[in-house]
Amino acid sequence: MPFFSSSHKRNPAITLELDDVRFGKLLKSLRATMETVAMARTDVCVAQVASSLTPMSQDWDRRSFRLAVLARFLSRSPVPPEWARMDPDNATALVLHAWSTLFRARAxxxxxxxxxxxxxxxxxxxLAPxxxxxxxxLLELGRLERHDPGDVFQVWNEVVLRDRWNREAYLSMTRYLTPDEGGSRLQVLEFVDSLRARVPANAPCVVTELTSQVLHYQSIQARGGVEGLMARNFWTDIHVSATLDRAAQHWPQPSFFSHAATLADLNTLAYALMAANRRRDAFPVFQAIGGVVTHWPWQFEGDPVTVFKHMQARAKSAK
Structure with a gap:
């Protein structure tokens, strides 16, 4: 994983493409095209997206990542519906349109x-079985519309049948099971426990457990009062601390991960370590991240880049 490259030794900034240089060029090109006033800019954007995503890649991890980012990026633009209209039997065009519709609806x-x-x-x-x-x-649709758990798990099974450790699916399912979306803390714990013994340590979805812990920590903080003030004690739990120990030991190593969202997972780890006041452990994680900042989980504390810079400086001071 090339996340120690010089391209990431820069001032911290939100970087949607993470370390996917080729994908980053597409996003830059789309931004430039959408800023023009030419009548044909939508058609140009459609052509740019179509040429970048077809023929269909068999790298499901990277394909899921790119489509998720594009769907959010283009959620308020006419590009996804126009591509689907122009090519109604193109599976990628249909998925991008559907996903961008859900992002827009949620926002x-x-x-x-x-x-x-x-x-x-x-x-x-x-079209693409x-x-x-x-x-x-469809899993995201189930979350948005609060479908019954049995139906949602059936859809989740369809994903993992095709891509066993798909990161998007595991994280989506984790959020569906949280109390914020109609589930419970017990359901989240049961889901995570069912995965712990069988998910490889470097699988794309391995961040599921830590993500569930960060979500719970943030939910405690959000309650405010005495409970919110005591949220930091959450990280002293023996099982939570063990999760951080494993991640801090292995995840920052350059050869450990190879999935598309590695830098997003390292952002999650850096946040958790700082929340647990483990600044020395966080320092090498910030080094691995470089300047690539993600919106979540930093945005919970304020402006993501500002919070990231502050935490990065605190970690550096403790090295």
Whole structure:
């Protein structure tokens, strides 16, 4: 994983593409095109996206990552619906349109177009039966519409049947099971416990357990009062501390991870270590991250880049 390269030794900034240089060039090109006033800019963006995502990649991990980022990035633009309209039998176009619709609905509260998501995803699944991404989007639909757990787990099983350790699916399922989305802390713990013994230590989805812990820590903080003030004690729990120990020992090593969202997972680890006041352990993690900042989990504390810089400086002072 090239996250120690000089390209990441820069001032901290939100970097959607993480260390995916080729994908970063696409995002930069899309930004430039969308800033123009030319009438044909939507068609140009469609062509840029289509040429970058087709033919369909069999690297499901990177494909899921790129589609998720693009769906959020283009969620308020006409590009996804226009590509789907122009090429209605293109599985990638259908998935991008469906996913961007869900991102927009979650961000704005406007459910316009959501009713068509299921149909588009099932059509995409028929067109590309080996591709897990239509099922990932259906999983996101289940979260948004609070479908019954049995139905949601059935969709999740369709994803892991095609890509056993798919990061997007595991994290989506974790959030679905939280109290914030109608589940419970016990359901989250049971889900994580069922994975702990069988997920490889360097699998794309290995951040699931730590993510569930950060989500719980933030939920305690959000309650405020005495409970919020005591949230830091959460990290002293023997099982939580053991999770941090394992991650801090292995994750920052350059050869340990190879999945697309490695730098996002290292952001999660750096945040957790700083929340636990383990600044010495956090320092090598910040070194591995360089200047690549993710919105989550830093945004819980304020402006992500500002919080990241502050925590990075604190970790450096303790090395």
């Amino acid at each position: 704005t509260g406007n459910a316009e177009g959501v009713s068509k998501v299921r149909k588009d995803c099932l059509h995409a699944a028929d 080996q591709d897990p991404t239509p099922w990932i989007v």
